Amino acid sequence: MAVSAxxxxxxxxxVDTEPLYKTAWQQATRELGFDLHDQRYATIVGRPLPDCERILMEEFGPAFPLDALRARWPGLWRDEVERLGIQVKPGLEALLAFIASEPLRVAVATSTNADWAAFTLDRAGLAGRVDVIVTGDQIARGKPAPDIYLEAARRIGVAPRECVALEDSEAGIRSIAAAGMTGILVPHWSPSPEAQAAAFRIVASLHEAKDVIASLLVVPAAR
Known part of the structure; x- marks a missing residue:
């Protein structure tokens, strides 16, 4: 298959930020008298902020103090960042180096907003390492809709069918499949049947993801 991006x-x-978000959201909701347990938290992972808020309102009901949550969790998240830093995931440096060694474009498609994405990439030492960054506040529909991946492909000038995309969440891998791209899932959870069906390949690490991408670049010898 042709892979261009x-x-x-x-x-x-x-980056290993999900534990930081999880701590911030769970502590904030607990302070407000609500229980965002792990199973509930899993329903918002990978989704843009407005969708997360909508899901919580549906879960907790109209009495849930959304404005208080908005005012509280970002500060808790930054406290966690200052305490623990933002670590890159194992295998990322090797993956980025491999991509740079090939005639491939590279983009980021993240559900977070532009300011938070820039802050995160800068703190992780990744600023300037990608060609394009598309964020959740720049598209109409968040993951699992395909909008963010289609916009990333448009900005780097590559057809969706020539893109390989990597995700760790169910909403994300469904977004990739809906965009008509080849999706590699690197989960930190047990993938549902829907996630398994959406993924071209499920791997345990970015090291394995790099090997999958490399195999897709190999052109079969003519017979």
Missing amino acids: VILDMDGLM
């Missing part, structure tokens, strides 16, 4: 999710895929 690699598109990467950010949180949980490139």
